[in-house]
Amino acid sequence: xxxxxxxxxxxxxxxxxxxxxxxxxxxxxxxxxxxxxxxxxxxxxxxxxxxxxxxxxxxxxxxxxxxxxxxxxxxxxxxxxxxxxxxxxxxxxxxxxxxxxxxxxxxxxxxxxxxxxxxxxxxx
Amino acid sequence: xxxxxxxxxxxxxxxxxxxxxxxxxxxxxxxxxxxxxxxxxxxxxxxxxxxxxxxxxxxxxxxxxxxxxxxxxxxxxxxxxxxxxxxxxxxxxxxxxxxxxxxxxxx
Numbered sequence: 001x002x003x004x005x006x007x008x009x010x011x012x013x014x015x016x017x018x019x020x021x022x023x024x025x026x027x028x029x030x031x032x033x034x035x036x037x038x039x040x041x042x043x044x045x046x047x048x049x050x051x052x053x054x055x056x057x058x059x060x061x062x063x064x065x066x067x068x069x070x071x072x073x074x075x076x077x078x079x080x081x082x083x084x085x086x087x088x089x090x091x092x093x094x095x096x097x098x099x100x101x102x103x104x105x106x107x108x109x110x111x112x113x114x115x116x117x118x119x120x121x122x123x124x
Numbered sequence: 125x126x127x128x129x130x131x132x133x134x135x136x137x138x139x140x141x142x143x144x145x146x147x148x149x150x151x152x153x154x155x156x157x158x159x160x161x162x163x164x165x166x167x168x169x170x171x172x173x174x175x176x177x178x179x180x181x182x183x184x185x186x187x188x189x190x191x192x193x194x195x196x197x198x199x200x201x202x203x204x205x206x207x208x209x210x211x212x213x214x215x216x217x218x219x220x221x222x223x224x225x226x227x228x229x230x231x
């Protein structure tokens with residue numbers, strides 16, 4: 001059974017940093033691209049970032065480019081999102097998600113498994 | 125960036141109704157389109173990928189069609205468990221983008 005468990009969310013002041021982690025199990029982690037997708041309270045889905053299976057291809061939404069960094073550790077079956085210079089508009093539930101395509105050259109989806117999310121609240 | 129526009133933003137329907145949701149891409153994306161269902165408090169669920177391929181385990185009342193810029197998700201006979209919000213997503217290029225969502229409500 002595929003499991004994606006996010007951690008690291010919480011309340012943080014504007015301008016500060018936070019690092020999210022995602023522990024993956026139930027599939028061959030280093031065969032698949034991974035994503036972070038967020039959802040602000042009462043709003044729709046927003047793709048944040050994606051990383052290919054070998055970290056060779058990485059993409060970011062314009063709204064986080066230059067502030068967020070995605071990374072993965074295939075030896076630890078883990079995905080990360082380093083979030084710097086946080087803003088109030090980054091407040092959201094952050095989902096870790098698995099790409100459906102094996103060995104995809106670019107992490108562009110579709111997404112076939114999602115975690116339950118970790119809540120990030122940016123407020124003073 | 126490719127913009128994804130869904131319509132309608134909400135629809136009221138009854139059990140047994142046929143429901144159609146459309147998604148338009150701001151530029152051609154071939155068949156690189158997926159549809160997701162999200163229920164309140166839950167993570168999204170993949171329904172359709174490659175515009176018209178049904179994800180394993182998804183009921184056959186769900187179907188997708190289209191290519192290029194115009195796509196459709198159809199629920200042939202709405203069931204009580206189908207009341208949810210539906211999102212399209214283009215998988216053609218970075219950045220990945222989602223449509224704004226369509227909420228299917230009980231009439």
